[in-house]
Every structure is written in C-alpha cells, then in structure tokens.
Amino acid sequence: MLSDLEAPPRPVGDAPRTIRVHPDDNVAIVVNAFGLPAGTVFPDGLTLTEFVPQGHKVALVDVKRGGHVVRYGEVVGIALRDIARGSWVEESCVETPVAPALDALEKCTRVPAALPPLDGYTFEGFRNPDGSVGTKNILAISTSVQCVTGTLDVAIRRIKQELLPRYPNVDDVIGLTHAYGCGVAINAPEAVIPIRTLQSLAQNPNFGGEVMVVGLGCEKLVSERLVPGRQGTEEDPANVVRLQDERHEGFGSMIDSIMAMAEARLQVLNRRTRETCPASDLVVGLQCGGSDAFSGVTANPALGFAADLLVRCGATVLFSEVTEVRDAIHLLTPRAATPEVADALIRxxxxxxxxxxxxxxxRRANPSPGNKRGGLNNIVEKALGSVAKSGTSAIAGVLAPGERVRERGLIFAATPASDFVCGTLQLASGITLQVFSTGRGTPYGLAQAPVIKVATRSELARRWSDLIDLDAGRVATGEATIEEMGWELFRLILDVASGCKQPWSDRWGLYNDLTLFNPAPIT
Structure with missing residues (x-):
C-alpha cells in the first residue's frame, strides 16, 4: 500500500476529479493520473483522509462494518471494517459478495424495445460463396495435431517467400496451429469443445471457404474431421496433406505437397476483391483485457454504444467471458429476447x-493482480464493468464454446476470460473484426482478424501511442461523451473492416497464438 509520502506530486492545474457512476453509489473513483494525496478537498467538501491512487475508490459516506459498498448501483463489496468518508476503499476493506443464484433470475422481464434502424452504412468486404463477408482475404491452413506444426511453419515461410507475391489480392497465409489432436481423450464428452472450435475456425469468413488441413496420419483427431462436410477420405484426401502417406519421399516431398495444395487455393482467393457490403454483414467481437476501474466507465460503455449502433444496422455483435459476466447475470437474463435465450445464458x-x-x-480467482492495481477489488466490480460492452440491445442468442454464430443481433458467446482463449473461440464463432478494450495495457493482436484496441485511460493511450487505436480516456476527463466515443468507434470499425485503416497490431504484424479451450482429459 502506498503511503502519503509516496504519492507523486500532482501537476499544477490538475483539479481533483472523481467519477461516480450511479446516484446510489457510495464510492467514486479518482480520475487524476497520479492519484490524490491526503487533504485533497473536492468542490462538494469531500476531503481525502489518505492517498488514493488513480482509478481506486474513495468512500463518499461512512460505511459501517458489514455495510454495502455500492458501485454501478450494485453491491460490489461487504465492508470488513468501518470505512470513513474520504478514505481509500482498497481490497482489504471489502469481502466479495455472493454470486446471484441461477435458479431465481428474472427472465425476459425487461426486454429492450428495438432501437430505430440505421440504414445506409456500408463497408468494403470480401463476399464469400455462402453469403458471409470477410474483412481480410487470408489462406488459413489448419492442423489436425500439434506434431505437424514445425513442418507447417517451414512450408508457410516458403509459401510467403515464393508463392504469395504472385497473388497480390491475398493478404496473408497463416497456420491454425494448436496443442491438440493426440494424447487426448478424443471421445470424452467435453472433447466436443476443442474439436468443434477447430472445425469452426476453418470456416471463418476471412478465409474465403478455402479449407486446407495438414495432418500426420496416426493422430486421434483424423484430418477429415476438420473439413466441412467431411469431404475427402483416406484414399482421396481432397483438402488434406497427410505427412505419413507413403507417397512422400522425405521432408522435401511433404513441403512440396503443402505448397502445391496451398497454391491451388491461393489462385481461388486471389480472385476475391472488395465490394461494397451493408454494415449488416459485419460480425464483430468485443473483448477486454488488462482491465481497470475505468473500463466500466469509459471504454466499455463506448463499446456498448457502438454495439447498439451495429445492431441497429442489422449486424452481429458478440460479447463473451463467462467469469466476467457471471456476477452481472441478473442484469442480462431480463434482457434476453426469449425464455430460451435466458435459459441458455443460465446454462x-x-x-x-x-x-x-x-x-x-x-470465480474469485479472477481478477488478476494487475486488475487490482488498476482499482478493481474483486470479480463483482470487474463483471459489472465488463458487461457494459453489451450496450442496451436485447440479447438475441447464446453460443456454447466454439459454436458458429447463427442469429444476427447481440449474441453472448460463452468463453473463458483468458484473452487468447476468448479470441480463439470468438474467431471460431465467426467474428471478422474484434474490438479490444484495455486499461493496464496488453500488446494483443490476431492474425486472423483485425483488432481495434481501445484505451480506458488517456495516460495509457499517450504512453502506448503506437499500440492503442482509440483513446476512450477522454470520457473520464470530460473531453468527450460516451455517445461521441461510440460513434467514433463505430466509424473506425467500418474503416478498418474496409481496409482503409490498419489497426496498430496489423501495422506491426503483432499476433498472438491461438489457444484452444480443452476441458476434456489428456490421456
């Protein structure tokens, strides 16, 4: 814990400022970049009794031991001791409340009315034979087992050097690699999740429907299971290169086979060109990582406003992260469009x-130490800020992990909260662009879809000016409203989807590995 002597000096002219989210809140967070020292007096007469770091909570009233600490109009903690007005409400002061009981939730009691449609918004995308639209034009090569990853890496290096320059309309060649496929309980009930994820990943709209699989030959997850419709057989592999096939004489033969199959698909993909598509063809994923106390008051509400705009256009928007929804589920099941959707959320x-x-x-294992340093005391407070990404639209559908999206509108895609597992599962569900909010900062990116990173604080946006695409911290300083930030993000989404603007992760080629969610046993 910082002492008053450790509080850095406050810049001259930096007036003390807090944000109180809801009229019922008995705490507010400190906005000032370096925190505020003891003795700081606010215009309403509130006086700090101790140093409070940026983003951390200050008590607006006396809270007795056992009393409720309220933020977002919801109970985010139970006081473990008396908390005086003006003091720092830090982690040791509060106990995590019990999660809402799943058998007593309201269902469909507050379904939002449809907002007025937004017509005329378009982007330049790659239309596929099945009607879906990509924001990139990528050859993705799937693997059926981790054993072939090194071989595929060699092949992709050669494809990029020798073949890709001949096909200028193709953005990239990537491997959908993973640590799965053998040494696993392939028939265990929960094995459906990683297998379904790999099947769905290959069909992401950014890959143009040109499925190609590299397998070994002895793995449990046979390559043909990753081909839509199970095309091909062991005798006629169609979309599969199997390294153990007797036709391969040495490593060079394996690489040549991969390159030949890749070139056939590059020829098809090269015929894809961007065309004007309605915004309703977008499938956008929303995610947060490295969250802080500003996430729920700046970036995530802006994401939610942009999500509402996309839904009004007829687009599809996915929000995720089960553990960062669980403690706010009582706010979501009333918004479910149907009882079936509410039941699926509960499931x-x-x-x-x-x-x-x-x-x-x-669930208390989340938040991380960095989240706590950013002012989030527990998972309840984190979840209430996280669900702000969902905006105000009715929830139209729910996806189990790895399922492909079916409905348009606002969709909950169930995923773990891990950035990389969530990103992988959202790609499998069919997102063609992701918006990622961060308060503490994370150099995150996906090769498979563009990622727009939104900072919750202007300090981070300035410090990471070549990683952050949009500064939502202006909401906290009063320079912009949530609505203004939402519209700015909406327009940026259309520009990035059209290829007019590149997010920083694409400019740097900054991409994280895919990470499968595998709750099944490993044998």
Missing part, C-alpha cells in the same frame, strides 16, 4: 460454475 453460467468447482477454483 452456460451453470456449466462454468461446475467446471471451476471440479478444478478446485471459483
């Missing part, structure tokens, strides 16, 4: 509760 929460319990953990 995914219950599944994850059971999954954590079997692993000897619970």
């Amino acid at each position: 995914e929460m219950a599944w994850y509760d059971d999954y954590l319990e079997k692993g000897g953990a619970d």
Whole structure:
C-alpha cells in the first residue's frame, strides 16, 4: 500500500476529479493520473483522509462494518471494517459478495424495445460463396495435431517467400496451429469443445471457404474431421496433406505437397476483391483485457454504444467471458429476447460454475493482480464493468464454446476470460473484426482478424501511442461523451473492416497464438 509520502506530486492545474457512476453509489473513483494525496478537498467538501491512487475508490459516506459498498448501483463489496468518508476503499476493506443464484433470475422481464434502424452504412468486404463477408482475404491452413506444426511453419515461410507475391489480392497465409489432436481423450464428452472450435475456425469468413488441413496420419483427431462436410477420405484426401502417406519421399516431398495444395487455393482467393457490403454483414467481437476501474466507465460503455449502433444496422455483435459476466447475470437474463435465450445464458453460467468447482477454483480467482492495481477489488466490480460492452440491445442468442454464430443481433458467446482463449473461440464463432478494450495495457493482436484496441485511460493511450487505436480516456476527463466515443468507434470499425485503416497490431504484424479451450482429459 502506498503511503502519503509516496504519492507523486500532482501537476499544477490538475483539479481533483472523481467519477461516480450511479446516484446510489457510495464510492467514486479518482480520475487524476497520479492519484490524490491526503487533504485533497473536492468542490462538494469531500476531503481525502489518505492517498488514493488513480482509478481506486474513495468512500463518499461512512460505511459501517458489514455495510454495502455500492458501485454501478450494485453491491460490489461487504465492508470488513468501518470505512470513513474520504478514505481509500482498497481490497482489504471489502469481502466479495455472493454470486446471484441461477435458479431465481428474472427472465425476459425487461426486454429492450428495438432501437430505430440505421440504414445506409456500408463497408468494403470480401463476399464469400455462402453469403458471409470477410474483412481480410487470408489462406488459413489448419492442423489436425500439434506434431505437424514445425513442418507447417517451414512450408508457410516458403509459401510467403515464393508463392504469395504472385497473388497480390491475398493478404496473408497463416497456420491454425494448436496443442491438440493426440494424447487426448478424443471421445470424452467435453472433447466436443476443442474439436468443434477447430472445425469452426476453418470456416471463418476471412478465409474465403478455402479449407486446407495438414495432418500426420496416426493422430486421434483424423484430418477429415476438420473439413466441412467431411469431404475427402483416406484414399482421396481432397483438402488434406497427410505427412505419413507413403507417397512422400522425405521432408522435401511433404513441403512440396503443402505448397502445391496451398497454391491451388491461393489462385481461388486471389480472385476475391472488395465490394461494397451493408454494415449488416459485419460480425464483430468485443473483448477486454488488462482491465481497470475505468473500463466500466469509459471504454466499455463506448463499446456498448457502438454495439447498439451495429445492431441497429442489422449486424452481429458478440460479447463473451463467462467469469466476467457471471456476477452481472441478473442484469442480462431480463434482457434476453426469449425464455430460451435466458435459459441458455443460465446454462452456460451453470456449466462454468461446475467446471471451476471440479478444478478446485471459483470465480474469485479472477481478477488478476494487475486488475487490482488498476482499482478493481474483486470479480463483482470487474463483471459489472465488463458487461457494459453489451450496450442496451436485447440479447438475441447464446453460443456454447466454439459454436458458429447463427442469429444476427447481440449474441453472448460463452468463453473463458483468458484473452487468447476468448479470441480463439470468438474467431471460431465467426467474428471478422474484434474490438479490444484495455486499461493496464496488453500488446494483443490476431492474425486472423483485425483488432481495434481501445484505451480506458488517456495516460495509457499517450504512453502506448503506437499500440492503442482509440483513446476512450477522454470520457473520464470530460473531453468527450460516451455517445461521441461510440460513434467514433463505430466509424473506425467500418474503416478498418474496409481496409482503409490498419489497426496498430496489423501495422506491426503483432499476433498472438491461438489457444484452444480443452476441458476434456489428456490421456
């Protein structure tokens, strides 16, 4: 804990400022970049009794031991001791409240009315034979087992050097590699999740429907299972290069086979060109990582406003991260469009509760130490800020992990909260662009889809000016409203989807590995 003597000097003219989210809140967060020292007096007469770091909570009233600490109009903690007005409400002061009971939730009681449609918004995308539209034109090569990853890496290096320059309309060649496929309980009930994820990944709209698989030959996850419609057989592999096939004489033969199959697909993909498409063809994923106390008051509400605009255009928007939804589920099931959607939300929460319990953990393992340094005391506070990404639209559907999206509108795609696992599962569900909010900062990117990174604080946006694409911290300083930031993000989404602007991760070629979610046993 910082002492008053450790509080850095406040810049001259930097007036003390806090944000109180809801009229019922009895805490507010400090906005000032370096925190505020003891003795700071606010215009309403509130006086700090101790140093409070940026983003951390200050008590607006006296809270007795056992009393409720309220933020977002919701109970985010139970006071473990008396908390005086003007003091720092830090982690040791509060106990995490119990999660909402899943068997007593309201369902469809506050379904939002449809907002007025937004017509006329378009982007330049790559239309596929199945009607879906990509924002990139990529040859993606799937693998059926981790054993072939090194070989595929060699092949892709050669494809990029020798073949890709001949096909200028193709953006990239990537491998959909993973640590799965053998040494696993392939028929275990939960194995459906990683297998479904790999099947769905290959069909992402950014890949143009040109599926290609590299396998070994002895793995449990046979290559043909990753080809849509199970095309091909062992005798006629069609879309599969199998390294153990007797036709291969040495390593060079394997590489030549991969390159020949890749070139056939590059020829098809090179005929794809951008065309004007309605915004309704977009499938956008929303995610947050390295969150802080500003996430729920700047970036995530802006994401939510942009999500509402996209839904008004007829587009599809996915929000995710079960553990960062679980403690706010009572705010979501009333917004479910149908009882079936509400039941599906509850089903995914219950599944994850059971999954954590079997692993000897619970939701309190989230947040991370960095989240706490950013002012988030516990998972309840983090979840309430996280669900702000969902905006105000009715929830139209729910996806189990790895399922492909079917409905348009606002969709909950059940995923773990891990940035990389969530990103992989959203890609499998069919996102063609992702918006990623961060407060502490994370150099995150996906090769498979453009990622727009939004900072919750202007300090981060300035410090990481060549990683952050949009500064939502202007909401905290009063330079912009949530609505203005939402519209700015909406227009940026259309520009990035059209290829007119590149997010920083694409400019740097900054891409993280795919990470499968595998709750099934490894044998």
